[in-house]
Amino acid sequence: MTSKMRWKIVLVVVVLIWAAWRASYTFSFFSLSEEQKAATPAEQLEALENKSLNLGLDLQGGMHLVLEVDKEGLPADQASDVMERALEVIGNRIDQFGVAEPSIQREGDDRIIVQLPGLQDEQRAKRLIGRTALLEFVPVETPDQTDLTIRAIDRALRDTLAAHGELPPEPAEGMPLSEAEQMARERPFSSRIRFSMQIPFFLEEDVEWAEEQLARLDLDAILPLDPDDPTRPRVRLGWDKETRTLQDEKEYRAFYVLAADALMTGSVVISADIRPGLDPDYPNAPGVSMRLTRAGGRVFAEHTGNHIGEYVALVLDGVVHSAPVIRSRIPAGTPASITGNFSDEEARDTTILLRAGKLPAPMTIVEERTVGPSLGRDSVTQGIRAMLIGGLLVVIFMLIYYKAAGAVAVGALAGNLLLIVALMSSLPVSPKPALTLPGLAGIILTIGMAVDANVLIFERIREELRNQKTIRAAIRDGYERAFTTILDANVTTLIAAAVLLRFGTGPIKGFAVTLSLGILASMFTAIVATRVVFDLITVKWNVKHLSI
Amino acid sequence: MEFLVGTKFNFLGHRRAAFILSVVLIVAGAISLLAHGGPRLGIDFQGGILMQVQFEQPIPAQDIRDALANVGLADSEIQHFGGDREAIIRVGEEAGGEDVTDEIMGALNDAHPGNPAEVRRVELVGPKVGSELRNRATLAILYALVGILIYISLRFEFKFAVGAVAALVHDVLITLGVFSLLGLEVTLPVVAALLTIVGYSLNDTIVIYDRIREDRRKMYGKSFVDIVNTSLNESLSRTIVTSVTTLVVVICLFAFGGEVIRDFAFALMIGVIVGTYSSLYVASPLVVEWQVHAEARRRRR
Numbered sequence A: 001m002t003s004k005m006r007w008k009i010v011l012v013v014v015v016l017i018w019a020a021w022r023a024s025y026t027f028s029f030f031s032l033s034e035e036q037k038a039a040t041p042a043e044q045l046e047a048l049e050n051k052s053l054n055l056g057l058d059l060q061g062g063m064h065l066v067l068e069v070d071k072e073g074l075p076a077d078q079a080s081d082v083m084e085r086a087l088e089v090i091g092n093r094i095d096q097f098g099v100a101e102p103s104i105q106r107e108g109d110d111r112i113i114v115q116l117p118g119l120q121d122e123q124r125a126k127r128l129i130g131r132t133a134l135l136e137f138v139p140v141e142t143p144d145q146t147d148l149t150i151r152a153i154d155r156a157l158r159d160t161l162a163a164h165g166e167l168p169p170e171p172a173e174g175m176p177l178s179e180a181e182q183m184a185r186e187r188p189f190s191s192r193i194r195f196s197m198q199i200p201f202f203l204e205e206d207v208e209w210a211e212e213q214l215a216r217l218d219l220d221a222i223l224p225l226d227p228d229d230p231t232r233p234r235v236r237l238g239w240d241k242e243t244r245t246l247q248d249e250k251e252y253r254a255f256y257v258l259a260a261d262a263l264m265t266g267s268v269v270i271s272a273d274i275r276p277g278l279d280p281d282y283p284n285a286p287g288v289s290m291r292l293t294r295a296g297g298r299v300f301a302e303h304t305g306n307h308i309g310e311y312v313a314l315v316l317d318g319v320v321h322s323a324p325v326i327r328s329r330i331p332a333g334t335p336a337s338i339t340g341n342f343s344d345e346e347a348r349d350t351t352i353l354l355r356a357g358k359l360p361a362p363m364t365i366v367e368e369r370t371v372g373p374s375l376g377r378d379s380v381t382q383g384i385r386a387m388l389i390g391g392l393l394v395v396i397f398m399l400i401y402y403k404a405a406g407a408v409a410v411g412a413l414a415g416n417l418l419l420i421v422a423l424m425s426s427l428p429v430s431p432k433p434a435l436t437l438p439g440l441a442g443i444i445l446t447i448g449m450a451v452d453a454n455v456l457i458f459e460r461i462r463e464e465l466r467n468q469k470t471i472r473a474a475i476r477d478g479y480e481r482a483f484t485t486i487l488d489a490n491v492t493t494l495i496a497a498a499v500l501l502r503f504g505t506g507p508i509k510g511f512a513v514t515l516s517l518g519i520l521a522s523m524f525t526a527i528v529a530t531r532v533v534f535d536l537i538t539v540k541w542n543v544k545h546l547s548i
Numbered sequence B: 001m002e003f004l005v006g007t008k009f010n011f012l013g014h015r016r017a018a019f020i021l022s023v024v025l026i027v028a029g030a031i032s033l034l035a036h037g038g039p040r041l042g043i044d045f046q047g048g049i050l051m052q053v054q055f056e057q058p059i060p061a062q063d064i065r066d067a068l069a070n071v072g073l074a075d076s077e078i079q080h081f082g083g084d085r086e087a088i089i090r091v092g093e094e095a096g097g098e099d100v101t102d103e104i105m106g107a108l109n110d111a112h113p114g115n116p117a118e119v120r121r122v123e124l125v126g127p128k129v130g131s132e133l134r135n136r137a138t139l140a141i142l143y144a145l146v147g148i149l150i151y152i153s154l155r156f157e158f159k160f161a162v163g164a165v166a167a168l169v170h171d172v173l174i175t176l177g178v179f180s181l182l183g184l185e186v187t188l189p190v191v192a193a194l195l196t197i198v199g200y201s202l203n204d205t206i207v208i209y210d211r212i213r214e215d216r217r218k219m220y221g222k223s224f225v226d227i228v229n230t231s232l233n234e235s236l237s238r239t240i241v242t243s244v245t246t247l248v249v250v251i252c253l254f255a256f257g258g259e260v261i262r263d264f265a266f267a268l269m270i271g272v273i274v275g276t277y278s279s280l281y282v283a284s285p286l287v288v289e290w291q292v293h294a295e296a297r298r299r300r301r
Helices: A003-030 A034-039 A042-051 A082-097 A122-130 A143-163 A179-186 A204-216 A294-306 A344-356 A373-426 A437-466 A471-503 A506-541 B012-035 B061-069 B100-111 B127-155 B158-182 B188-218 B224-234 B236-256 B259-300
Strands: A062-069 A103-107 A111-117 A135-139 A193-196 A199-203 A235-245 A251-259 A269-276 A286-292 A312-316 A319-322 A336-338 A363-371 B048-055 B077-080 B086-091 B117-125
Touching: A003 A042, A003 A373, A003 A506, A062 A082, A062 A122, A082 A103, A082 A111, A122 A363, A122 B100, A135 A251, A143 A179, A143 A199, A143 A204, A143 A235, A143 A251, A193 A251, A199 A204, A204 A235, A204 A251, A251 A312, A251 A319, A269 A344, A286 A294, A286 A344, A312 A344, A319 A344, A363 A373, A363 B127, A373 A437, A373 A506, A373 B117, A373 B236, A373 B259, A437 A471, A437 A506, A437 B188, A437 B236, A437 B259, A471 A506, A471 B127, A471 B188, A506 B188, B012 B158, B012 B224, B012 B259, B048 B100, B061 B077, B061 B086, B061 B100, B086 B100, B100 B117, B117 B127, B127 B158, B127 B188, B158 B188, B158 B259, B188 B224, B188 B236, B188 B259, B224 B236, B224 B259, B236 B259
Parallel strands: A235 A319
Antiparallel strands: A062 A111, A062 A363, A103 A111, A135 A312, A193 A199, A199 A251, A235 A251, A269 A286, A286 A336, A312 A319, A363 B117, B048 B086, B048 B117, B077 B086
């Protein structure tokens, strides 16, 4: 045995042991049942998962979103870092959502790719991520204006109801209406309102009714007009995001009459943090401290100075998230604080809101691919079934057609599959390549194509044997002659795979990855490893007849 | 066991007949493509929304259509998918924005409260992304062809490269033609399959070219036609064995791999068959044609 051969044996054995060892993580991870997973300590499970093969979203179920940030119309200073902020905003929103291993990546100039594995509620995620974050600071109208507005709605609604015959009946002779009926006739809207701290509230069960009634009215024609610009109303309406329990222990939702024009948008917020002890009335409650830009600070200082005791609402996409009261003038340059009887969670939500609102550009979902967990599971089962049946047929064919040599090729095929799994689970690239459904198809295709190298070699050896060469010479020449052919043939397939890697998206990339790894691995297993086996057999046992 | 060894098929003798067959196949596909205004593009390439929905019990497509008509989506395309409990609903992009999946599920569950539906898959592609993907797919195929042309020109002679690329274009055109004739959609995975066909068919072609290169040295003095015929015969058993093993796994993928990947597997199936044929009857015969004409011209001078 030559020393070159000895080295080759060592190389093949080491590579195959490494592949088996790496691939074993994947097999042990995926053979865990749900109960076993639950019983394993989280850290241990995570370590195992990190070392095993990544499943693509189309196999494990999940959501793939591509968002586009509309930069048009942004001032240059904002456009420069709008993508960084958009990434942060989306990151924040996804954190709120609590998905296990989200991935958020920037793509190109104006796109962001979000991947949420194992996601269950497609609609909720889309609403949360895809919405336009427009945060505004909007003054809540004075009680006078609120009153005027609500009375205007009352009048209009009474006319509308009367026109549709939906008002309670007129008082009949001798049958005076009860006070409640009288109110419902005269003030159909405000009769359902209860005021608290000068803010109107609706019972939670009345909210839907109120929304429906408001939708019937032409609000632009009803609401008090802007004295400076009589073509539009000076107020707008906004519901609170949360319900509140008032003294009578019932759930109410606040109905705000807001100024039509926002004081400023969320883009003036530089930072927002949770700080304890900001409010002497609630020394243990967390507060939110926010720093504003210079321009924002000036606007805020002027407004807070002139409107002490009034409310300012934090409005995100038309919904009021909170409406703190102005305690004192907040001078420009000093941090503003938002305090109250906050829970930790409320304080955290408010900071998220203030930060999220920094995104002044709308985002739209331009591409979505969601696969439900059940379909992903089906795909894995069916893919593996196709692989087993196809693999088995190929194995049977190789054993019949090439006998013992066929068995060597089958061994090489098994080594090839191990190597693909091992390489895919340990490639030091980020993000780690994932096994997708087309990728699984690529592996199945590799089974068919990987034996090709051995077919080429075996056919050559047979030819050489027919030319009366000795077994060892036939093997040597068979391998040598087949090698250039295999190389040429594989390079062209690799060109196609490289193009797919460059131009493909998501699942298609997964296909290109498994296809190229399969080809590269087959160059090793089908050429180097099988050669070692043949050489060993012929040198050690000095065989007279080659079963091929 | 061995078969197809020592064969003496006269592949090149039939090359004109084979050219006619290829042309007929390509023209048939081209007529269908022209009649339909190009390949039937999936939402990947033209934008739109596709939803795969599974019901608890079997449901006729008409019931789904009626339910969708309630929310103004009567124009959606509905198709059963791998059984009568599951359906694919396709909605044009203009029919609704991001909330359309919400609307569809609402409409289905309102109309058939006793037969709840589950979302199995959603694919939404905006029109801009659709046209981008279309450009990218076209570019990908072009780049792959150019890359291969360059590689083969380097490794062989230019006329071989032309023969190989002509065979690839032949394979891609016939596969697209079959898809058009059967009314199947061209999606991203199908384009990936086309590129794989390109790689695979080339694999076959190159093995034969390699043999021609070798036999040309060995059979010095013989006519080019004889050399190529010998090479085709010598590599025939390998060509068939590899095609069979590949075809076997692709058929398994088609039969057992599931509905989602069926069109992809089908494209591969056509491609493997056509690719094997074109390696034998298109790529090398074209090189022979070229060589014969070049020799004839030289003699005339």
